[in-house]
Amino acid sequence: MESSTESQDGSYIGSEEAMRAPVITILHFNDVYNVTEQPEESKVGAARFRTAMKDFADRDPLVIFSGDALSPSVMSTFTKGEQMVTVLNLLGIHCACYGNHEFDFGLERLENVNTATNFPWLLSNMVDEETQRPLGEAKEYHIIDWKGWKIGLIGLGEAQWLEAMATINPEEVSYYDYVDKANQLCPILREKGCDYIIAMTHLRQPNDERLMDNDPDIDLFLGGHDHGYEIIKINDKITLKSGTDFAEFSILTLTLEDSSVSVDIERIEVDSRFEPDAEVEEALSHYEEMLNANMEVILGCAAVELDGRESSVRMQETNLGNFICDVMMAATNSDLALLNAGTIRGDKIHKQGDFKVKDLMTILPMLTPLVVIEITGKNIVEALENGVSKYHEESGRFLQVAGVEFVFNPDAPVGSRVPSDLVMVADKYVNLDDKYRLTTTEYLRKGKDDFTMFPDCTILVDEEECPMLTCCVQNHFEAIKTCEGKSKKKTTHRQNLVLVSRRHTILQTDDRHPQWFPASEEPELANEKNAMDHWRTLDILKQSLSIFRINKEHVEELEQQACKLAPVVEGRIEKVSDEVIRKLRIQKRLASTFVEKEKEPEDEEKEEEDNV
Known part of the structure; x- marks a missing residue:
């Protein structure tokens, strides 16, 4: 293989210009999270993925990765993505762009990862004002001479990242529209002699389409962020998204035909026919041993299946969302709880039976601090409205709830989808001027995902005092053991199974x-x-x-019901x-x-x- 690259300072490093090969191959993948094989979840893992990649080694592909690897996953919760450095280096990547989840553990951690990986990371349109360099010490662009092709690469993110990244101060980041930045960089790359320009994007599909419509000088768009396998064609250009989680990748054959280039795409699905790669397995064994001892601990028993599919939690009320929000509300003694659906991961239906630590970490892999704030009825309605504002995009801002019930019309104009006069809190129609006690995540309290009604609210219990969300769930199971007399110590000190403030409504x-x-x-x-x-x-x-008489037996009955992990869909959220x-x-x-x-x-x- 003949190749050379442009260095960090912009100078070009390489051999004399070679004859442009008539055909080159690109291998593309994106959005990988779970490195270990999990047959029950149809996740093949990184070891089989590398074996599948090796099947195309004779074609000497240029390997491009379009972001999202460090998080979220059960393992990354403990390692902060350390295992991914090893895996990505073994996969022979030549260039990558950052995804939003690369920032989950903060800039310092990401910059360490950048240094530890053996390929460049790009992020062209976000600049850290503290350093005046691309955010996360990324490169703005990269040039590689590949078999006589001088290929320019850029990496593009979207503004929504800054709304959602809890570890980044958006006021210290200069964001440049991805269309404007692409149109700025393409002439620079052409001036440097690039005969082919690839945009690595980590955008939602509508933003990819906007980019394709407005930057005719990019030759190929290799995307991520969306987890489906998609080939999008606009104006004779292609955006390719190659699936997720080591389940598939793409082989692109670029053929030079006179002055034009044709692109053929082959979808490769990774399954059990590919044997695990021994080198990857050995590299991961340390991390697996560390986790295995803790992951199999049984927390409790699920009496029903728990629906954690993205297509469910981002579109409708689910029993899993109800359970988590009920726990949040009970643990903090609040009037209501709101949880953005993007917090709930795993994208699966969790089977009935033993509920283990690994199940909890699959559902809630990120460290999620909670906070209790004082909020008006008007703010509640505004929050619910924002939660359904991007309903048709299956957005992570869609809310799972407890203590509140509402209806919405997804076809109504944004801003008027939730009728405020039909919102109920604690079984009463909400008074817009009244104040309520809300439990939510610190992420939302900061105004992420456009929840701009939260930052000015009075903090009643800050994140330092509130437990982490996963801790609340673990404590819920411990409280069940205490309630059932199964704990080692007889005590009344336990997390509430039934919300204290809700008892007046029993x-x-x-x-x-x-x-x-x-x-x-x-x-x-x-x-x-x-x-x-x-x-x-x-x-x-x-x-x-x-006015009814509070019946103690009703409280005890509800606590007995709470001892069973059998949440149901109750009609808290209705599409009408x-x-x-x-x-x-x-x-x-x-x-x-x-x-x-x-x-x-x-x-x-x-x-x-x-x-x-």
């Missing part, structure tokens, strides 16, 4: 159930069988506006149409009228008692 209702909607008054409502079947508006309203919203408002009005009429005899009885 209501004892009588057996009388009024005819809510007489057919003569509202016949079309009597047969409504859509989202309202799950929306407990009337029953909840009757309970929350009436405008017509359903209209009918819910009618329900609310009629229910309020009923409760007022019900209160009149009670008020008369109380007045008589007072007179006596």
Whole structure:
């Protein structure tokens, strides 16, 4: 192989210009997280991946990686991505761009990784104001002479990174629009003699498409960030995204035809037909031994399957999201809990049965500090609105919730998808001026993912005082053992299984159930069988506006229920149409009228008692 590269200072290092080969091969992959094989989750691991790559060694491919390796994964939670340095070096990468998850453990850690890897990392459009260099000590661009082809490479991220990266101060980063930066760098690369320009991108697909529409001088776009295998064609150009998690990669054959270049793409799926690479297995054995002892510890037992698929947690209420948020709320004694769906990882349905440490770390691989803040009803509605603002993108900002119920219309304009008059907190319609106790992540409290309503809220319990989210879940299982008398020490000191502040809403209702909607008054409502079947508006309203005696047995019963890991989808979040919203408002009005009429005899009885 004849190759040379441009050095960090911009000077060109290489041999005399060689004849341009008529055909070259590129091997591309992106977004890899779990290095070990996990057959039950159909994850083949890095060892088989390297063997599959070796099948194409005779074609001497240029290996390009489009970001996201250091996190999240169970192993990286303990190693801060150290195992990935070893793996990426063994894979023979020639150039990579940063992904957003490269920053999960902070700049110092990333810069150490940059130094330890044997290939350059690029990030062209973000500059650290403290150093006046590309963020994370990346390179702005890279030039490599590959078999006579002088190839220029740039690496591009998107503005949404800065909204989401908890370890980065966005005020100290100069962000340049990826289109503008690409159009600035392409002429520079052409002036340096590049005859082929590749953009390594870590963008969502709509942003890739915008880049393709607005930068005609880039020859090929090799992307990441999205986890599906995608070939996008616009204006005779190609953006390729090569899957995720060592499950697949792409072989691109570039053929020089007169003055043009044709691109053929072959998708390679990695499976058990590829034997594990011994060198990778040996390199990872140390990390696996360290983890194995801890990962198999059984925390508890799941009585039902837990839905942690990205397509679920980023689009709808899930039983796993309910469980985690319930734990957050109970552990901190708050009125409600909000958790951005991007925190929940694993992208799988967790089977019924033993729930182990490794299951918890798969679901919550990142260190997630919690915080309790004081928030107004208006802020709650704004937060829910932001959570569904990018609903059609399966965004990580979609919220899993506890203590709050709401409906939304995903087809309504952004900013008006959540009807504020139908939002309920602690089984009561929210008062926009009232203040509530909210548990969320420090990540959201800082205003990440456009949750701009949080940073100015009063902090009631800061991140130093609040437990980590994974710790809350582990403590929940310990509390179950204590409640069931299985702990070594008999004690009443344990994390709450049932929210203390919620006990005033554990209501004892009588057996009388009024005819809510007489057919003569509202016949079309009597047969409504859509989202309202799950929306407990009337029953909840009757309970929350009436005064009932708190029953201790009800608290104990709920705690017994909480001892079983069997969360359900309750109707906390409902996707509805405008017509359903209209009918819910009618329900609310009629229910309020009923409760007022019900209160009149009670008020008369109380007045008589007072007179006596």
